[in-house]
Amino acid sequence: MSSISPKRRIVLCMGEFCNMDRRAAKLLPRLEAMLDELNQQNEGNPEKPFLKLETARCLSMCGAGPNCVIYPEDIVTNGLNEAKLVRMVDEHLRK
Numbered sequence: 001m002s003s004i005s006p007k008r009r010i011v012l013c014m015g016e017f018c019n020m021d022r023r024a025a026k027l028l029p030r031l032e033a034m035l036d037e038l039n040q041q042n043e044g045n046p047e048k049p050f051l052k053l054e055t056a057r058c059l060s061m062c063g064a065g066p067n068c069v070i071y072p073e074d075i076v077t078n079g080l081n082e083a084k085l086v087r088m089v090d091e092h093l094r095k
Ligand code: FES
Pocket: 013, 014, 015, 016, 017, 018, 019, 057, 058, 059, 060, 061, 062, 063, 065, 067
């Protein structure tokens, strides 16, 4: 019998507005590195769900972008830049 491990999805929008001037594309490797680091730290801890990075083509809030949503909690972060990205990870994923 296998059990499905809990998972949180971190969805970064790479849509036309959010990625204007490649601003979301510049954040993607940083986010990926932070999630990889956290997943390594949390490996084997049943209380720490796996953090799965995904990208979206639009999250329907273009004017507030760049945008990222953490599921299943629906935690929305708008106007992402590098500092906000780090704060989002620290406040919502690292704890
Ligand atoms: S392009 Fe990112 S929310 Fe629409």
